[in-house]
Amino acid sequence: MDQVNIAMTQSEAMISLRNLRVSYGDREILHGINFDVMRGETLVILGGSGSGKSTLLRTLVGLERPSSGEIWLKGKNIAAISSDEMDDIRKKIGMSFQGGALFGSMTVGENVALPLREHTKLEDSTIEIILRLKLDQVGLSGFENYMPSQLSGGMKKRAAVARALAMDPEILFFDEPSAGLDPIIAAGVDQLILELKQAFHMTIIVVTHELASAFLIADRMVLIDKGNVVAIGTTEEMRSSTHPRVRQFLDRIAEPAVSEELDYLQMLTEEHRHPGR
Amino acid sequence: MELTTQIGGSVTDGLAYLGALTRLGVRAAYFTFVAPFQGKPLRLQRAVSQAMQTGVGALPILSLITFFIGLILALQSAYELRKFGALNFVASAVAISMTRELGPLITAIVVIGRSGSAFAAEIGTMKVTEEIDALETMAIDPIHFLVTPKFIAMIVMLPCLTIWANSMGILGGALFGVAQADFTWIRYIQSSLDALFLRDITTGLIKSVMFGVTITAVGCHEGLSTGAGAEQVGRSTTRAVVVSIFLVILVDLVFTALFFFLSEK
Numbered sequence: 001m002d003q004v005n006i007a008m009t010q011s012e013a014m015i016s017l018r019n020l021r022v023s024y025g026d027r028e029i030l031h032g033i034n035f036d037v038m039r040g041e042t043l044v045i046l047g048g049s050g051s052g053k054s055t056l057l058r059t060l061v062g063l064e065r066p067s068s069g070e071i072w073l074k075g076k077n078i079a080a081i082s083s084d085e086m087d088d089i090r091k092k093i094g095m096s097f098q099g100g101a102l103f104g105s106m107t108v109g110e111n112v113a114l115p116l117r118e119h120t121k122l123e124d125s126t127i128e129i130i131l132r133l134k135l136d137q138v139g140l141s142g143f144e145n146y147m148p149s150q151l152s153g154g155m156k157k158r159a160a161v162a163r164a165l166a167m168d169p170e171i172l173f174f175d176e177p178s179a180g181l182d183p184i185i186a187a188g189v190d191q192l193i194l195e196l197k198q199a200f201h202m203t204i205i206v207v208t209h210e211l212a213s214a215f216l217i218a219d220r221m222v223l224i225d226k227g228n229v230v231a232i233g234t235t236e237e238m239r240s241s242t243h244p245r246v247r248q249f250l251d252r253i254a255e256p257a258v259s260e261e262l263d264y265l266q267m268l269t270e271e272h273r274h275p276g277r
Numbered sequence: 278m279e280l281t282t283q284i285g286g287s288v289t290d291g292l293a294y295l296g297a298l299t300r301l302g303v304r305a306a307y308f309t310f311v312a313p314f315q316g317k318p319l320r321l322q323r324a325v326s327q328a329m330q331t332g333v334g335a336l337p338i339l340s341l342i343t344f345f346i347g348l349i350l351a352l353q354s355a356y357e358l359r360k361f362g363a364l365n366f367v368a369s370a371v372a373i374s375m376t377r378e379l380g381p382l383i384t385a386i387v388v389i390g391r392s393g394s395a396f397a398a399e400i401g402t403m404k405v406t407e408e409i410d411a412l413e414t415m416a417i418d419p420i421h422f423l424v425t426p427k428f429i430a431m432i433v434m435l436p437c438l439t440i441w442a443n444s445m446g447i448l449g450g451a452l453f454g455v456a457q458a459d460f461t462w463i464r465y466i467q468s469s470l471d472a473l474f475l476r477d478i479t480t481g482l483i484k485s486v487m488f489g490v491t492i493t494a495v496g497c498h499e500g501l502s503t504g505a506g507a508e509q510v511g512r513s514t515t516r517a518v519v520v521s522i523f524l525v526i527l528v529d530l531v532f533t534a535l536f537f538f539l540s541e542k
Contacts, residue, residue, distance in 0.1 A: 063414065086416075088416075093414070104402075118416075119416065
């Protein structure tokens, strides 16, 4: 595995994680994560609720500091760089948040233009053109003067993607792109991700637990469980995997009723709910 | 023994809280005075629109409240003064208590209710909806973008509002003076001005600047330390109001004592 990793690093890894550990207080969430993300690929990070996949994403974009380990991104270990250097890297990545995270006090256009106004010295007319282009790419032409509150859930996601694209990022991150959307709108967002992938050959990292969407957009997948990488591979490899945890996740098999980690309180309430069991 | 540990614990917590407020203030000061010379321009436009909200928006309610406070002060001081047949001192009593104490304080209380709470709610909501995270991933410092304009707006607007509050208070007192104490409007205003030293007004204004800093720091800090979930926004807002009122009174005490001992010499 390690040798494969090193070989991959030589063939242009965009992001390399080396023994990455992240803790909140005393509780360790990620227990030593190792994998690489190749330039131009779409990697889907799969995992159940509380598996640590969101923490992993937050760490990759620099919102959480790892407690140990390395994250190599564009030749720099972002686990150990200054905040100014991190800001330079952040200008080259885009992130689409779960709920969109659009600024409610600004119009859609102002939201998308914000990174450009903050980080470039472009004329207003140029920003205007880029803005139209980005909104067009996500299928929101003509919505620049709408407030985020006037948009539907799917449109908010699209606007958030437009904002993430504003600085022409090399890496695009998605947190649960289809969360809270109906199947048709969610399929539209998947379609958008596929279009971005084909049009720009961007490196895309998606965190999700939606299997259908994951298999549609992914080149490769990583399954995270309880803070560890359980499996990594192409969609075909995942589909044919015999790893019990992968099978359980992909075949949607419920957790056995009594597991060794069941805590005492839960046991008591269960007993209370089903007396005489 | 347990009591001392508890007292020790709360003192440490309190000091840590003040430390956090100070760090926030220092970073905002950095973005106001240092960063503009390093190519990170000041967000004057945001500061101006913030100033409109916190300053101009507060005028109607502040006018009404301080007019009543002035009137109440006149009534209360007249209650004592008329025993000595000294009703003509009502004007100076109102003028001095308004400018030195109640003008700045009432202004601060009104601004806490309108803006301190709004800061906590606005930033807290942005925290909950990941907008603060979004700013950070766009390499935009939330302190620079959100907090600094609020500091600038408050430091400018609170003294302005205080001057306005002082005038409205004196006007409230004048209503009593004219109605009950044989003053004319002109003579009441004149004797108010005669009673005041510049020092009375400036000490009040210095206090109001400190109140502005305190209210902004607490409101923004509470907003930024909001946990996950909508109910946490409510909690931060409440805390922002309660802590701001307490700290404003504390700052008031410190500065009043300071001015008292300074003026002795």
